[in-house]
Amino acid sequence: GENVGLHLPTLSVQEGDNSIINCAYSNSASDYFIWYKQESGKGPQFIIDIRSNMDKRQGQRVTVLLNKTVKHLSLQIAATQPGDSAVYFCAETYTDKLIFGTGTRLQVFP
Amino acid sequence: KAGVTQTPRYLIKTRGQQVTLSCSPISGHRSVSWYQQTPGQGLQFLFEYFSETQRNKGNFPGRFSGRQFSNSRSEMNVSTLELGDSALYLCASRELEDEQFFGPGTRLTVL
Numbered sequence: 001g002e003n004v005g006l007h008l009p010t011l012s013v014q015e016g017d018n019s020i021i022n023c024a025y026s027n028s029a030s031d032y033f034i035w036y037k038q039e040s041g042k043g044p045q046f047i048i049d050i051r052s053n054m055d056k057r058q059g060q061r062v063t064v065l066l067n068k069t070v071k072h073l074s075l076q077i078a079a080t081q082p083g084d085s086a087v088y089f090c091a092e093t094y095t096d097k098l099i100f101g102t103g104t105r106l107q108v109f110p
Numbered sequence: 111k112a113g114v115t116q117t118p119r120y121l122i123k124t125r126g127q128q129v130t131l132s133c134s135p136i137s138g139h140r141s142v143s144w145y146q147q148t149p150g151q152g153l154q155f156l157f158e159y160f161s162e163t164q165r166n167k168g169n170f171p172g173r174f175s176g177r178q179f180s181n182s183r184s185e186m187n188v189s190t191l192e193l194g195d196s197a198l199y200l201c202a203s204r205e206l207e208d209e210q211f212f213g214p215g216t217r218l219t220v221l
Contacts, residue, residue, distance in 0.1 A: 043202070089153065095166075098155055101152075
């Protein structure tokens with residue numbers, strides 16, 4: 001797949017456990033943040049977003065937390081499933097451009 | 111609605127050649143952005159087009175160019191290919207200010 005060879009940090013979790021993926025962003029002036037999931041052979045897929053005037057947003061099985069003080073984002077996945085295995089990217093919008101983090105590979109084992 | 115489509119999916123070129131990649135956005139989306147994804151640099155923004163005009167540009171050399179047609183379809187061109195241009199090129203479309211939807215990408219290999 002497209003991410004083969006990428007030396008990404010890897011998070012291994014057991015099916016059914018909760019996953020937390022962390023991301024440090026670059027620019028304190030960024031006002032919009034997104035988490036993407038990229039499966040092998042596919043382009044990034046939108047998971048959840050959050051604006052800088054919020055510190056938490058929940059979706060279906062996913063929660064994003066934003067800590068502007070330390071420029072940190074996290075993605076929490078509840079009851080992780082095998083289908084959640086993928087590379088996860090955070091992205092920030094800065095000067096109207098989408099800037100991606102390096103990504104984290106999530107591996108779910110039975 | 112059909113998703114973002116990119117053609118071709120795979121391409122092999124040699125150094126010094128030029129290449130044109132194509133992207134068809136989701137129907138109704140007027141913004142198309144291009145990204146380069148490599149193992150070393152990750153996902154990097156190339157440029158964004160909206161209503162046939164380049165709206166934003168990343169930090170890539172002038173060998174990388176793009177355009178958008180009146181039907182919102184977009185092409186990107188890379189001239190004088192270098193080995194380091196080998197990458198997955200992703201296209202994303204959106205209606206301005208909304209989330210971006212990505213295509214599957216074109217895998218370019220430069221030999």
